[in-house]
Amino acid sequence: MRLLQFSTSHYCRKARLILGYKKVAYEVENLTPGVHILRVKPLTGGQTVPVLLSEDGAIGDSTQIWHYLEKEYPDRTLILGDRHQQQQAQLLEDWLDESLGVATRFIYYHYRSGEGKSIDPSWFSQAIIQIVKRQYNINPRAVTLATQRLEVGLNILGNSWQHQPYLIGDRISIADITAAALLSPLALIPHYRSQYPWLFERIVEIHQHCGETLPPGLGG
Numbered sequence: 001m002r003l004l005q006f007s008t009s010h011y012c013r014k015a016r017l018i019l020g021y022k023k024v025a026y027e028v029e030n031l032t033p034g035v036h037i038l039r040v041k042p043l044t045g046g047q048t049v050p051v052l053l054s055e056d057g058a059i060g061d062s063t064q065i066w067h068y069l070e071k072e073y074p075d076r077t078l079i080l081g082d083r084h085q086q087q088q089a090q091l092l093e094d095w096l097d098e099s100l101g102v103a104t105r106f107i108y109y110h111y112r113s114g115e116g117k118s119i120d121p122s123w124f125s126q127a128i129i130q131i132v133k134r135q136y137n138i139n140p141r142a143v144t145l146a147t148q149r150l151e152v153g154l155n156i157l158g159n160s161w162q163h164q165p166y167l168i169g170d171r172i173s174i175a176d177i178t179a180a181a182l183l184s185p186l187a188l189i190p191h192y193r194s195q196y197p198w199l200f201e202r203i204v205e206i207h208q209h210c211g212e213t214l215p216p217g218l219g220g
Contacts (some may be wrong), residue, residue: 002029003028004036011172012062016038017207018078018210075131080169082169095153100150100153103147104183109167154183165205184203187200203215
């Protein structure tokens with residue numbers, strides 16, 4: 001299998017965590033934002049990564065990749081045995097994908113183009129950041145709203161993750177994988193590292209569980 005990705009994308013990290021948890025062998029093909037469309041669109045008809053190339057064809061979107069891998073590799077499942085708990089886990093995954101993951105993207109790229117520019121001030125890195133900011137219309141007002149949304153979301157997640165290793169039930173689920181991936185860029189932002197230490201403890205634990213390299217800011 002081959003995973004088409006952006007190396008810095010937290011949605012691609014989610015796909016890697018799922019692959020790692022299921023112990024599926026794969027290769028990575030890193031693409032450049034913008035010109036990646038030339039590679040991705042003929043395969044899926046879309047413009048986003050990750051895309052997993054398998055013997056069954058191209059699977060786009062991290063959630064669809066999870067569904068495909070559950071079907072092909074059911075032994076190491078991320079589906080909880082309790083139906084109600086699994087429904088909760090899938091609701092959390094969807095909320096994280098559509099809300100907190102997006103908010104994190106806005107906050108991260110805003111930070112990297114300002115206070116966090118020193119992380120990688122190279123012209124190439126800053127050019128990619130500006131491409132992403134234009135693509136998603138990341139502006140000061142949107143960042144303010146994203147910051148508010150993320151604060152509420154972290155308080156909700158903290159009700160579980162501050163006191164137990166998993167968000168739902170007594171073992172890892174797709175909710176844990178998704179949260180660990182999509183919130184990982186916050187590790188490079190000092191405010192979040194100091195205010196939410198429990199978050200990064202859980203992110204490290206999930207990465208170790210899945211055999212995935214830790215994200216930047218956490219030893220990766």
